[in-house]
Amino acid sequence: xxxxxxxxxxxxxxxxxxxxxxxxxxxxxxxxxxxxxxxxxxxxxxxxxxxxxxxxxxxxxxxxxxxxxxxxxxxxxxxxxxxxxxxxxxxxxxxxxxxxxxxxxxxxx
Amino acid sequence: xxxxxxxxxxxxxxxxxxxxxxxxxxxxxxxxxxxxxxxxxxxxxxxxxxxxxxxxxxxxxxxxxxxxxxxxxxxxxxxxxxxxxxxxxxxxxxxxxxxxxxxxxxxxxxxxxxxxxx
Numbered sequence: 660x661x662x663x664x665x666x667x668x669x670x671x672x673x674x675x676x677x678x679x680x681x682x683x684x685x686x687x688x689x690x691x692x693x694x695x696x697x698x699x700x701x702x703x704x705x706x707x708x709x710x711x712x713x714x715x716x717x718x719x720x721x722x723x724x725x726x727x728x729x730x731x732x733x734x735x736x737x738x739x740x741x742x743x744x745x746x747x748x749x750x751x752x753x754x755x756x757x758x759x760x761x762x763x764x765x766x767x768x
Numbered sequence: 769x770x771x772x773x774x775x776x777x778x779x780x781x782x783x784x785x786x787x788x789x790x791x792x793x794x795x796x797x798x799x800x801x802x803x804x805x806x807x808x809x810x811x812x813x814x815x816x817x818x819x820x821x822x823x824x825x826x827x828x829x830x831x832x833x834x835x836x837x838x839x840x841x842x843x844x845x846x847x848x849x850x851x852x853x854x855x856x857x858x859x860x861x862x863x864x865x866x867x868x869x870x871x872x873x874x875x876x877x878x879x880x881x882x883x884x885x886x
Contacts, residue, residue, distance in 0.1 A: 663810070691872045702858060702877035703811070746811070753869025754799060754823050758811040 660685045665747050665759035672737050672766055679733040680762045682747030692723055693748040694732050697761065703746055706732075737766045770794050772878035774859050780884045781849065789844040789881045791859030798863060799823075799870035800842040802834060805856040805880070817842060818870065849885045856880045 665682040692709035709721040744761040802814040816824035817836040833845040865872035
């Protein structure tokens with residue numbers, strides 16, 4: 660089983676729509692969870708950390724379900740600028756992070 | 769300069785060449801990482817250094833040789849590479865957290881070196 664698995668998409672949505680997707684992780688001992696964003700031919704950048712109680716940052720909401728070992732990301736009121744690949748990231752130990760292959764989101768006008 | 773810088777940004781080399789990739793971080797972090805990103809695949813962790821000491825070697829072939837002379841600089845020495853080693857090589861840095869190691873904190877990535885092996 661892969662350490663982190665994501666639906667690759669692509670999710671093609673109109674501006675203003677809501678889009679949501681999940682990722683699953685295999686290591687039940689993982690303690691830190693993140694969503695990173697990667698634009699085409701650019702480096703990944705942190706979008707948000709994911710906390711046990713769930714957290715929100717503007718139009719972005721992240722949820723963690725430890726029992727089922729999945730993380731979700733929801734984007735409300737999608738903007739054209741939200742088009743990117745979203746990487747689910749989970750720690751394996753104190754220094755190792757595992758990255759999913761990414762979920763591609765394309766927001767159309 | 770700020771953030772994480774990498775040089776060169778693009779590199780084309782033959783299988784018999786020897787080259788080095790350089791990474792420098794200006795963030796005062798103690799951990800530095802090399803990742804490989806191939807098309808349509810997840811980022812693969814290659815090496816982790818914490819305070820100049822290697823803490824992870826993710827079963828990387830010996831044709832890749834890392835060097836970390838201090839907490840701000842990281843090198844990846846390349847020799848006798850194969851065409852399948854062509855990829856984007858990303859360097860990152862992060863800081864230890866109160867919870868434990870650096871994997872609890874944000875990683876800052878450099879722009880990457882796009883490597884093509886002919």
